[in-house]
Ligand SMILES: [Zn+2]
């Protein structure tokens with residue numbers, strides 16, 4: 001047995017035998033229990049819910065709820081609403097609402113245009129160097 005066979009659990013920091021997961025078997029059990037609680041709650045609710053509502057009603061820590069959503073596990077099964085990272089509007093997919101996504105895309109497009117249009121931009125030097 002070598003140390004390379006072990007890693008620290010991302011949740012409780014305990015050493016455990018390396019598996020496909022980042023967390024130890026004990027924490028996987030906790031996560032499964034949390035998932036079951038959330039699933040039960042959403043099923044009985046019968047409508048869209050929010051992360052805060054889930055936390056309040058199931059007692060599951062927000063970080064677990066968010067992580068399950070990040071892994072796509074909760075979103076694929078249930079409609080859950082959460083705040084847009086920029087304006088706080090409730091959304092149920094992605095990181096930003098459609099309005100903020102549009103704004104971000106617009107900004108990126110402008111930045112690309114500006115860098116392409118700049119006569120003293122690095123592209124000019126590259127072009128002359130290649131010729
Ligand atoms: Zn653990």
Ligand SMILES: [Zn+2]
Nearest residue numbers: 084087097100
């Ligand atoms: Zn937004």
